[in-house]
Amino acid sequence: MxxxxxxxxxxxxxxxxxxxxxxxxxxxxxxxxxxxxxxxxxxxxxxxxxxxxxxxxxxxxxxxxxxxxxxxxxxxxxxxxxxxxxxxxxxxxxxxxxxxxxxxxxxxxxxxxxxxxxxxxxxxxxxxxxxxxxxxxxxxxxRPSVPDIEGAELAITSNEVFLWDALPKSILIVGGGFIACEFACILQGMGVEVTQFYRGEQILRGFDRESTDFISAAMVEKGVNLKLGENVSKIKETEAGLQVTATSGEVTLFDQVMFATGRxxxxxxxxxxxxxxxxxxxxxxxxxxxxxxxxxxxxxxxxxxxxxxxxxxxxxxxxxxxxxxxHGNPTKPDHDLVASAVFTQPEFGTVGMTEEEAATTGDVEVYTTSFRPMNTLFAGREDKVFMKLIVSVETRKVLGCHIVAPGAGEMIQLAGIAVKMGATKEDFDRTCAVHPVMAEELVTMKSPTRVVKGTS
Missing domain, CATH: 3.50.50.60 (FAD/NAD(P)-binding domain)
Structure with a gap:
């Protein structure tokens, strides 16, 4: 044919x-x-x-x-x-x-x-x-998914944000994934009054929990009104704005409501x-x-x-x-150990297993550090960064690397190479630090914060 x-x-x-x-x-x-x-x-x-x-x-x-x-x-x-x-x-x-x-x-x-x-x-x-x-x-x-609730047609999704003629004064962002959290930080930084509802117990489900706890606290510190365990029951249009009734029964007015509840x-x-x-x-x-x-x-x-x-x-x-x-060359796309970044403020870079996932493979050592970075410390800010390595006790391989810091997306791209290659904690330790930079902490964490017994 x-x-x-x-x-x-x-x-x-x-x-x-x-x-x-x-x-x-x-x-x-x-x-x-x-x-x-x-x-x-x-x-x-x-x-x-x-x-x-x-x-x-x-x-x-x-x-x-x-x-x-x-x-x-x-x-x-x-x-x-x-x-x-x-x-x-x-x-x-x-x-x-x-x-x-x-x-x-x-x-x-x-x-x-x-x-x-x-x-x-x-x-x-x-x-x-x-x-x-x-x-x-x-x-x-x-495409964005929109929940089946009364008044959902009055809300927007992330698609429409880029088409705005003007910024709203206030917005409710519904969802706890990376899109919801990124836009909460972006719009708060642009001067919008941001409230975020997430029905779960912590944002960024599926990522390393200790890291997401850190991000959540930082978002609240910067002014995002984050309400966990909360969701939207219905939305009603009024002359004063969009009236949102929460599942808790609380009623609040917003200029805009954005659903970031999955794709x-x-x-x-x-x-x-x-x-x-x-x-x-x-x-x-x-x-x-x-x-x-x-x-x-x-x-x-x-x-x-x-x-x-x-x-x-x-x-x-x-x-x-x-x-x-x-080309006649059967090739499987490699989906193993894909690094990624979440552009919250501060950024989150991650590759490999979460602590929870790693524990299912056997005993693991967890190395963490948190500190005020030089540039914002000098400016008088209280901002902190967080870094974490998860290491197999048996093989010594670094199973996961998680960074919450300005520029974490840039850092995780390079750390991802080492993790992808199967680098051990001792390989990290043998690498001389670049000073003074935040990322030097990845090669200077000598003693584990804790050892987690395997759950398998």
Missing amino acids: TFDYDLFVIGGGSGGVRAARLASTEGKARVALAEEYRLGGTCVIRGCVPKKLMVFASAFKDQVEDAASYGWDAKIGAFNWQEFHPKLRQELDRLEGIYGNILDNNNVERFHARAEMVDAHTVKLSTGETFTAKHILVAVGG APNTSGLGLEAAGVEVGSKGEIVVDDYSQTNIPSIYAVGDVTNRINLTPVAIREGAAFVDTVF
Whole structure:
């Protein structure tokens, strides 16, 4: 059978674009890609990139105040969203243009249209066009989930934050994951009065508990009104604002309510049923170790598979897909020991096991340190940082590294190399410290804070 394309990619985010480019250039394939919204996907357009720029913007208030303590004639006024926001939009436009150029320069035909599968080899676009492909790659990412409560339609999600014409004076953020916590810190830093509800007993569930306890306390110290064990019962629109009734019965008015209560694979309306593709209980596309679905011609990468929902992982999965399908080199994307960062203030960088997870593997030594870093100590701040290593008593390998500090994302990228390589505590100890920097503490913690008996 003759096909219109060797590969048709549905979704123009990081994973889909990487796969399309590599398949076209290195795999010598005829490739097309369809994206219904904007090239770059969640990360570039409504996720990592604009969020990180907002993190930078929100941090300058403290930095300018610290500058005055260092002798600078520095004063800060109110944050001006109208000044910042157009520049943010310009940067996103620039990045989207780069993604388009990448596809064009690598001979990938692109369609600004929604695509859905008709069968195992056929894709229909919202323009009415239909194409056939030897292989189809689904890389459509995820979308915010909104709880089924009265008045939920009055709230926004993280998608809409980047479209604001003006900052609200007050906001309720519902959720305890990294998106909720990051935006709580960002908006508080920009001068918004922030309340955060989380139904659980501590934010950032699934991360190292001692580290999240530290982050939670720091957020409250900086002014976030964090209410644990609390949730929204209903939302009502009034002339004065959005009236929120909490599950505790408390009623409060906010200018905005944002749900950051999880994300779901963006699989509705893709034609998965027509193509016979298996879908999991959470709506995710079920794939094997090589990102192949139960239909041999259809693959999926990124958040739509609900494996590890991080942009660099989607990119790796896209590259592994090309190696497997177009290079004849079956390649499994490596999902082991993936480092990550949460851009709260202070940042959280983490790689490997939590203390709780490590204890299930056997006895572990836990090394911790907390101190006031030099730069903010001099400025008179009480801010502290926290660092933690988890070490197997039996193998001496560092099983986990967790850092809560300014620049923790930068630090964990480098620490992640050592943990990925299987470095032992003695390897860390033999490494000479760089002085004076915060990260030197990672190689100077000589005695364990505690030894935890294995629970296995």
